[in-house]
Amino acid sequence: MKHLKALVPLLVICSLIASCKKENKTETGYVYYEVGFDGTTPDWRDTSFIIRTKNPQLIQQAENQLALPVAQRKLVFGNLLPGSGGYNKNASYEFKWHFKEDDWSFVQMTVEIYDGRPYSDLDLDIDYWLNTVKRFASWGSYLRRRIN
Numbered sequence: 001m002k003h004l005k006a007l008v009p010l011l012v013i014c015s016l017i018a019s020c021k022k023e024n025k026t027e028t029g030y031v032y033y034e035v036g037f038d039g040t041t042p043d044w045r046d047t048s049f050i051i052r053t054k055n056p057q058l059i060q061q062a063e064n065q066l067a068l069p070v071a072q073r074k075l076v077f078g079n080l081l082p083g084s085g086g087y088n089k090n091a092s093y094e095f096k097w098h099f100k101e102d103d104w105s106f107v108q109m110t111v112e113i114y115d116g117r118p119y120s121d122l123d124l125d126i127d128y129w130l131n132t133v134k135r136f137a138s139w140g141s142y143l144r145r146r147i148n
Contacts, residue, residue: 036144045119055102077137078104110137
């Protein structure tokens with residue numbers, strides 16, 4: 001009986017490890033990209049953000065964008081969701097929003113309401129962006145690089 005009591009904590013630890021591995025499996029298959037911006041900005045948090053997708057067609061479109069010179073790349077346009085998604089960061093700063101995975105695209109132009117900066121506009125007025133605008137496509141954005 002003492003041996004069985006000693007095994008209980010070990011079984012609990014093993015089950016926790018197994019559940020963590022299951023969670024990580026749901027994250028596999030994503031490809032992450034960094035979105036950059038033309039020009040200069042007074043706040044470093046406005047210089048980039050991260051997006052991701054599992055969609056093969058979207059991955060191909062992104063790779064096609066990266067093959068172009070920066071000046072020819074299209075704007076990145078996406079639907080906004082609350083929270084960072086666990087990955088939308090710029091260095092140590094974690095944004096209060098992220099693009100809905102597999103629901104972003106590349107566009108030549110957008111209307112002015114979608115233009116803004118990731119931190120100075122979206123994060124500092126997150127309720128407005130999430131509940132009113134619902135999309136983001138900074139006029140200076142472009143796909144900078146693939147992260148993984």
